[in-house]
Amino acid sequence: MPADPSPHRPSPSPAPAHDEPSADAEAASQGSPPEKPTEPAPKARAGGRDRYFDALRAVALIRVVSYHTFGWAWAGLVFPSMGVMFALAGTLMAKSLERPAVKVVRSRMRRLLPPFWFWGLFVVVAMMIHGWMPGWQIVFWIVPVGDPPGNEWGVQAWEILWYLRTYLWFVLLSPLLLKIFRRAPIPVLLLSLVPVVVFQYGWQPPYDRFGSALTDLATYLFCWLVGFAHREGVLQRLKPGAVVLASLAALAYGGWYALAHQAEFGTYDLDEIPLAQTFWSAGFVTLLMYFKAYYDVDFAWLARFKRLDRIVTIFNGRAVTIYLWHEIALILAVPVIDRFWNVPAFEKWLPLESQWFMFGIGWVLIWIAIPLFGWVEDVAARKKPRLLP
Template identity: 40%
Template sequence: MNRSGDEQAVDPQTKTTRPRSRYVDTLRAVAITRVFLHHTLWISWLAVLFPSMFVMFGLAGAMTAASLERKGPAPTVRSRLRRTLPPLWALAAVAIPLMLINGWQHDTTNPLRWQDLLYWVLPLANPPASSWGGAFTLALWYIRAYIWFVLLSPIFWWFFQRWPVKTLVAPLTGAVLLYSPLVPLPVNRVGDVMWSTASYGTAWMLGFARHTRLLDRIPVWVCAAAAGVLGVAGYFWGAGQGGFPFADPIAETLWGTGFVLLALRARPTLAWLDRFPRLARLVSAFNARAITIYVWQLPVLFLTGALLQYAGITPLTTEMKIASLLVGAPLTALAVLAVGWVEDIAARRRPALVPAVPSPRSAPAGQPAPAAASA
């Protein structure tokens, strides 16, 4: 999950700041918004309409490839960890004391194991929570998966540079195998890491392909046809399992991968955003506070639900969902205002309540944006 500072790179030859990609920023802002709406309204088709997690991994893969090419493996890993972990630690500084105050030491369902608190420092596995504080950790699997992709990316990049097509399809092939009887998936922390790496791995590699412009060499109609095949295969696979078709893990992976293939193949300038400076500013702000929004939205929404129930609104009704949106959105904004400055420190910017992010510029029509900016 990369934020504004990642796309705004300094060219080592000219020492100038290269322009950011409006399209990349907008995709990420839409992805974060969709996640928030899904957790507020709980409408299943939203995840089909815009598979946010696959998009976010794809964009992160592109930004990581740009960093690997520009800075090398060790500086890239250090930079990604430095930008990702402090917002998680800010959440931990609130969540852990609250869970302890509410009796985590005596929780029989999710007992406290002090050594597991290390996963709040470096989430190589999902950070633990008490039964009372589960809302703090429900969404943190993404941070855990992202950290593993960052740590593995130097290896992935080495393989991709030598065998790009095989490296692209390997994770998707692995996901199908892990879901088959041929390769039983462990039901533990190792299994969680294996599945998320396989399921979202091709989206990450497509980010590599976008940065290297490998995707640009494939005709749009070919990408559209491949995405269509993946989507149709996902639908029929999921339908054959019963229930909502894209709720099946393989169906979701096939659909999400096809969506990212098309999304990363496109390179619109989105120059029309220049006519709406407030909207452009909002997109920039979402990118500057991406991790903070993501890690705080579920705890805030659970708090919102508790407040609405206390006010007498029946849970899981349309009235509750609309009220959650109207109340939860400003409460989430307040939480972001309170702790979002941590992302400024992580990105080595001057901390501010409202992020002081310059509006990105689009590449001139007919000209490709610089690789690091357009990745």
């Protein structure tokens, strides 16, 4: 989710000096014809979208769907999608907080909650049909500051809501976090790694809604703040050698901890090991954000590939929809494939037992969900509803 799908502007870069005469103007003043201008290279889309961030968000969403299809334990080591999405959301939040904080928080909640309510209506009704009786905890289906309740029948659908809950808490805390960050950016950024270490070696949060929220906030706090660091220009002022060395050290520690504690956690999957997730994501995301800050990349070349550029646009304009509905799409892919077994030609020629086939069917259903349900994101953003962004 997904990270925040609202339009955003890239970090400011030095603007050209408009008071300097252009080459054509100089040529004209000397009486010679101006040189024929070369065709400009494709630029980022109008509206200030940064295609580097857009591309990262699209890759993160693809990785999320892949992980929930195949269950690859190594997926988080290749691309820690949740850390990336929190970092992107953090930099956009810092940009938005140039406006009054109350308006920004209200706007973020307005963009998030209606798609969540629309999706939740289907999930809650389905669970009630399958025997679930909600109690007072159903309030978390209205404002998910805690994990919304559910039954085992619907767990695959609602277990992804931890991300929305964590994102919502970061949004609510961001005005205060940004003030603290601006007082001492680097010390605050480094100290953001302390809570998860304390939770691992000292006090452990309880296994309840409060404890889960606290653990997830601690796990991804650094990623959110490194988004602040990018927006505030802190990363640009750091020396490349120091950033790369620190990032590699964090990656090494996170990777080592995950691999060395497989017996304790039963896996090296970062999603199951908060301490390893924190340090691996911190190193990975810092390199991605510093690369953006140091080289000022914007992936404007995407405009040359119309279809790819269009797909990236859809992924970003419907990030919340894709994140919320992808698990339901994967759930529905199973009975859809079961129907294929009743067609002899499909049974003979299609790889119905392959997870890759289920992955493909899942994406077909996701692309059906995008025009069916994605318009809710437009309504939430106070835009004219469209089938595709």
